[in-house]
Amino acid sequence: MLQTKFFQIPSFDDIELNIQRQSLLNFRIDYDDEKEVKAIVFLLPGLGSDINDTYQNKLIYRVLENHDVICVSVNYFCVHCRPQNGAKLILDEFDKNIIATICNTCQIDINNKYFNSHKDVLKFLDAEITELKSKNKLPKDKLIDVSLTCEPPNEEYQNFGIMQALDCLQVLSYIKTNHNLFTSKNTGGGDLTQLPTILVGSSHGGYVSHLMAKLMPWEIDGVIDNSSYAKAFLPLIGFTKEINFIKYSEAFDINSRFANLKLNFFTKTHFTSNPSSPRYFSKAHYRIRNILDEEHLQIQAQYPRPIYRSYHSVYDTRIAPPEDKIQLYELLKKLGFDAHLTIIKNKDQIDGKFIKNLEHGMGMSLKTLINKELPTMLEKISKQKKKTNVKKITYPSENLIYTFQKSEYDFPQFFLKSF
Template sequence: MLINKIYEIDSCDDVELNIKRESKLEFKLCFDDEKKPEALVFITPGLGGDADDNYREHLAETIARDLNVAVVSVNYHCIGNRPNTGSTFYMDEIDKLILDATTQAAGIKLPYSVDKIQNYDQMSEIFHFINQALIEGKKEGKFRLDYYLNLHVSLQPTKNEYQNFGIMQAQDLINTALFLKNNAPFDTMGGGIPVIMIGSSHGGYLSHLAAKIAPWLIDGVIDNSSYAKFLWKLVGFGKEIDFMQYSEFSTFSLFRHICICGSTKTFWTSNSSSPYFFSPARRMIRNILESSHLEIQSFYPKPYYVSYHSFYDKRIAPPEDKIELYDIFKKYHFDAKLYMIKDQDQIDGKFIKSLDHGMDMSIKTLIKKELSIMLEKIKKHPKKEYKDKSISYPCEDLLYKFTQKEDKILLEVERN
C-alpha cells in the first residue's frame, strides 16, 4: 500500500547573511510499505507548474508504485515565491521609486504620494488608476494606441521567507536526505541507501548544487534543462540594475495597459558597501560550471550525471554553458552524459514536446527512462563509506566549507 508522510524538521540558517531562519523545513515522503526501497529519489520542483502540490503528489505516487524506490519532495527554502504557490504582491522602496519616476515621465499625476502605498489594496488602487489614465489618454491622443507602462512589484514568499538563491535550498535537500537515512519508516540499509536527485530547470540546478556541496552523499543526478550558472533574473535584486531586463517575470494579465514586472523579495544587493553585497565570491559558489570547484569535487566519490537540454534554450539556460560543464565532468572522469536536443524529429509529443526551455518534458517518462539505468550503475559500483565528510571551495576572497555532522550539512564562510 502506498504511504504518504509529511515531515517538518529544523534545517539551516542563512550563514552568509547571518539571518536566523524562522521557518521549519517541510517535505513529503511517498513509499510502498510492501516493498523494500532501493533508493531515496528526490523529485525537486523548479519555479513553474511542477511546484504544484497536486502534480507533485500524483507524480510521487506513480513513481513509488511503478518502481522500487521511495520518493521525496522537499518544500525547500523560498519555494513559495509565485502567486500559484502562495506568495503575495507588495511594493518596496525601489518599486515605489520606479512607479514615481515612470508615471512622472508619462505625465500621469497620481492621486497621492507613492510613500503612502502601504498595503496590497492601495497598490491595486494605484495600478487601476494608472491603467484608466492610460485608457483615457489614448482616447485623447496623448499616447499611441500600443503604448503601455512598465512597472515593478515584489513578491513576498510564504513563511516570511526570501530569496537566498541556491545555497540554503540545496542544504534543505541534503538535510532531508540525511534525516531520512537515519529516520525513514523502512530499512535504509544501515544508512547506506542511495540518494538520487531529479529535477527540471531550477530543480535540476539544485540537484547539481546538492551534489557539489555533498558529493559523498548524492549518488546520482537526473536533470532536465538546468542552468550551469546562477541566473541573474532569479536572484531578486536585478531591478536595482534594470527592472525590465532582470525581472523574474513580466505579465499583462492583470492590466491591459501596464506590463507588470516582478521579482522575489531578497536581501542581496548590488551595493558593494552593503554587508548583503552579492559579490563575485557569492556568485562563484552558486555556479555549477566552475572548473576549479569541479576539480576539487573530482577527488571525492563521484555522483552519476545524466542531463537533457534544448540546443535552443538561449534565454534561461544557455546550452553552451551546459556543454562546457559536461565536458569538464568528462575531463575529471565523472560518468556524465548530456543529451543535447537539436532537431525537430526528436520531438515525439510524449517525452519531448518542444525545443523551448524545459522542452515540455514528461518528467515521469524521464524517470522511467533513466532511473533504472542509474540504479544498476550504483548497484555495480556502490560508494564506499567516505570518512572525510567535508569539502571546501575557495571563492575569490571567501572560503566556503561544507561539513556533514550527524544528520546536518553545516556551512562555514571564512575570509580566504
C-alpha cells in the same frame, strides 16, 4: 501498501547574509511498505507548475508503481515564490519609486492618494495613462513598464541555491539518521544509510540537484536532470531590477486588466547590486552557486563522483544557455565523472509524450525520464565501490571560503570565512 508521511524540521539560517530563518522545513516521504526498497529518490520541483500538489501526487504514484524506491519531496526555502503557489504580489520600495518616477514624468498626480493594494495602484495608473492617450499626450500603442515583487510566504525570500540545497541535504540526513520514520520490507526499522541517493529535477530543481552534489558529493550517487542552468540565472535572484528592471526581469506579463502596462516580476531578495552594502551579491556569491566553475569542479572530482544524466534544448537560450551546459558536461567527463548530456535540437525529437516542445523544460514527462534513466543508473551504482572517510569539502571563492561538512551526528554543517 502506499504510505505517505509529512514532517517539519528546523534547517539552516542564512549564514551569508546573517539572517535568522523564520520558517520550518516541510518535506514528505512516500513508499510502498510491501516492496524491497533499493534507493532514495528526491523529486525536486522547479519554480513553476511542477510544484502543484496534484501533479506531484501523480508523479509519486507512478514512480512508486514502477520502481522499488522511497520518494522524498522537499518544500525547500523559497520554493513558493510564484503567485500560483503561494507568493503574494507587492510593491516594495524600489517598485514604488518606479511608480513615482512614471507619475512624475507623465505629470500624473498620485500625491495624497490612498491605495489598499498593488492592484489599486495599477488600476489607477492604467486609467490615468488611458486618459493621457485620449488626449494624444502618449502614443496609442505605448506600454508603460512597472515592476512588481513576488513575496514568498513565511518570511522567506530568494537566497538562490545554497539554502535550498542545504535544506535537501538536511532532509537526507534526517531520514538516514532517524530509523523509526517508517518500516518497509527490507529495512525493518527503516535504516536507509546504505541505500543510494538519486536526485531528479527539472529546471531549478535540476539546478538544486547539481548544487547538492557540489556541496556534499559523498552523499549523492546520481543526478537525473532536465533543463537546469549550469550558471546561476541572475534575474531569478531578484536584485537585477536595481540594474535594469526592464531588461533583467524574471518574467513579464501584458494582459487586458491593465492594457497600458507591462508588468515586470521579481522575487523578493535581500541581496543587492550595491557594492558598498554588506548584502552585496559579489562574484564570490556567484561562483559558489555556479555548477560550471572549473576550479570548484576540480575540487569536487577529488571526492566520490555522482553519475550525471541530463537533457537540454538547444533553443533554451535565455534561462539556461545550452553552451554552458555543454561545457559543463564536457568538463565533468574530462574530470572522470560518468556524465552524459542529451541535447534536443530537432523537431523530429518531439514525440508528444516524452518531449513536447523545444522551449525551456521541453514540457518533458518526468515519469518517462525516470523510467528511462533510473534503472540503468541504479545498476551502475550497484557495481561501484563508494567509500569516503572525508566528509568535508572547501571551496575558495574570491575573498570567501565556503566549507561544507558533516557533524559528529552526521548532519550537514556550513561555515563561511573571509580572507
